[in-house]
Amino acid sequence: MTLKKAQKFSSFLKIDQLLLEIYEKLFKAFGPQGWWPAETPFEVCIGAILTQNTNWQNVEKAIRNLKQMNLLEPVKLYQLPLDELAQIIRPCGYYNIKAKRLKNFLTFLFKEYKGELFKMAEEETQVLREKLLSVKGLGPETVDSILLYALERPVFVVDAYTYRIFFRHHFIPEEISYEELRSFFETNLPPDVALFKEYHALIVACGKTYCKKATPLCSTCPLQGISR
């Protein structure tokens, strides 16, 4: 969010307090989410790509397939032919394009860091963010999910639910951009990795339950009643 817009909001509300109040309400309503649901940082990266515009249940099937075939490690995925990979991840939808995107990420990981996530993790956050964004198929949400949940960086993840929930409750203007919304959270919350992880997960939990696309604003939503 630009300084001008931030000041416009700040003039009549304390955003930091509002954001913490929202977090508390969500936490009380949904409890700890324990995201990301993965066993390793590498699995987080793969899941982040597979879940693009896709129900997590379907992603689980694709990841289960990879695990059953013992393919969920960088070298094996890097060497696996594209069409075979596509068939294995088929249940998560968009399988042809996602197979390419996984390959793009794996190629990046091997060319830049010899296939080692811990070497990628030596990069400074903003530098790495730009590099990951330059990989075809990795957009801001995917990259930020990797940075936060795989690499433990204090980057706030924005998604469709974040927009919808915060707009419907009049916390943000409708036309806000991804970067503005990310900045909105990052500048008004303490840069705490555990908080960021839990906050985004709680937003998704709330969205799945109360804020689906065609569902009108629900009176039982735990955020009802919070106002600026």
Next chain:
DNA sequence: TGCCAGGCCGGGT
């Protein structure tokens, strides 16, 4: 049953 899901790209204005 039709609508939606934890986006992103490429081509067109």
Next chain:
DNA sequence: ACCCGGCATGGC
């Protein structure tokens, strides 16, 4: 700088 069609399976 936006806007939109395409990508695709599975659950409710």
